[in-house]
Amino acid sequence: MRRRLYSFVTALVCLCALLPAAFAASDSPTPPGWIPEKNYVVLPGDEVYQSENWAKVLSLRAEAEAGAQLPDAGAEVADASAGMCYETGLLRLRYAQNAPDAAGAQRAYYSAYRAFSAAASNWKDQNGDQLDSVYYALSLWSNRAALLYDFDYSPYLAVSLDRNLTALGLTLADFYDAPYMDQVSDGDREKVAQAVHAYQNRVALYLDGHQLFAGYNVGGVTAAQPEIRNNRTMIPIRTLAEHLGADVEWVQETSQVVMTRAGVQVIMTLNQTTATVDGKAIQMDVAPYAADGRTLIPARYVAEFFDQSVTWDAENRRVDVQEDKTAVGDSNLEAWALPMGAMLSSLNAGDPSWFGLYSRGLPVAGSGSGAYTTNDPPYKSCRRTLSDDWGIDSREALITTVCSMTLHGHNDSFQEAAGLVNGLSASGYQELLNESGEVDRYMWPQTKALSEKWGDRGILCWDLFRMSNLVQWGYEAGYLTYPEALALLEPAAVRLKEAFSSWDEAYENYLDGYNWWARNDMTGQSIWETSHGKRYLLLKESEATSALFDDALFSCAVLPVPGLSAASLSAALSA
CATH class of the missing domain: 3.30.457.10 (Copper amine oxidase-like, N-terminal domain)
Incomplete structure (x- = not known):
């Protein structure tokens, strides 16, 4: 049965517009002539059974058995009681049989599906979201009408159908043992059975x-x-x-x-x-x-x-x-890695509180800088970043880069520049400024000021923090195991702890290093007013990430990964 698109035409203005006034209850409800009693659902306490409402139901049943067809317009059944919606659905099944052509039958079946669905939904609402046997029985009628209307519903049908049959203790044979279900072909029955089987065996x-x-x-x-x-x-x-x-x-x-x-x-x-x-x-x-x-x-x-x-x-x-993080024992290196890598993680659509920067089960959103592509799996995104930004295309290159840059990174260039400017006399310094281009004219004073501010530490954190991102990208890229990534970071964490006493101090050094490397003119500016500075303050204030920046770490020993170190990983490359 191919899908036909019809606007939802509701019917039975009188039935669905009946007021729920208190009338005496009718005799025990009975099914219409086209529905066996075993398939009929009674909804205890529903207003459809009030005498005036029930009399209208019986009148409409008689008209349907006499050949009435689905009206062209009517009230929205979803606003009626569950029982009214259910009785409307049963009438529409009969209207489908009375229809003059296939298009009319499909229209009636679709309307029946909508009515039964509304009945199940409204029954749940009327009973405080309770899913009882009445709800599942009403939902099963919705399944039948959906299948009669359009077999394209079968993949969706399988989920609901399995739930309803299981709750009622019924089988697929029971599902088909109902009025008009003989119209479902053997081929369509097999497809439904396959869909239900696939759902039951889902993983x-x-x-x-x-x-x-x-x-x-x-x-x-x-x-x-x-x-x-x-x-x-x-x-x-x-x-x-x-x-x-x-x-x-x-x-x-x-x-x-x-x-x-x-x-x-x-x-x-x-x-x-x-x-x-x-x-x-x-x-x-x-x-x-x-x-x-x-x-x-x-x-x-x-x-x-x-x-x-x-x-x-x-x-x-x-x-x-x-x-399996038990392999690293009591090591606290992840607690060092996360705050060290938080800035770049935040700038590149990562989760600063997640080791690896991204969950391996989620695509990476396309934001930040570099080669990040929307909906890329994390391993692809991290490999691209390592390759494009760092020239790292292998496990060996990653280990070599981290071991080298932890000791000799951009801070070496800074210290060289600082040594040059600090070694000049006043007149030599002035001569250097006079001969410098526009950029160097502000970079030399900035280098001198940072050298005086940080001394031998230079812009150390600019190097150390990025090592955290490298090992986390390497982990996501599949170049490193989790223990290896932490072990590679250990020397950077040790140097960080020895040189600084708080995350604010370390991040101030990192931000100074970033602006020096980026050749940003910081004359008269506070690093905390820069975009990166504001981002760090937000990370510290955010409920999701504030706990990462625990200054107590600086008072504790850096606990290594048992049996593994950056030195052993480096040595293994040449073994």
């Missing part, structure tokens, strides 16, 4: 608390859906691995999936339960397989091979994958 996959899969797409089941096999969640080959930042390669000749993340290589072979992790054989209890043109691999093993924690919520059919 929702979450990464870092955000959904990668809806588990069941009510707009239609897609080729990207996970499925359960041998009690394991199987996912399309690239789904989870790439969101974790892994490079994925399909080797046709050997039927193998090769996944590489943070220096760890995982190989799975189609239809084989043995995987290799960095050359070590690992036995799985389910094998990757191909189905309907897709290659599916076990989500749990993919996650655990890359040091992620995996939990299964059977009630909601939900798989949750998150970083």
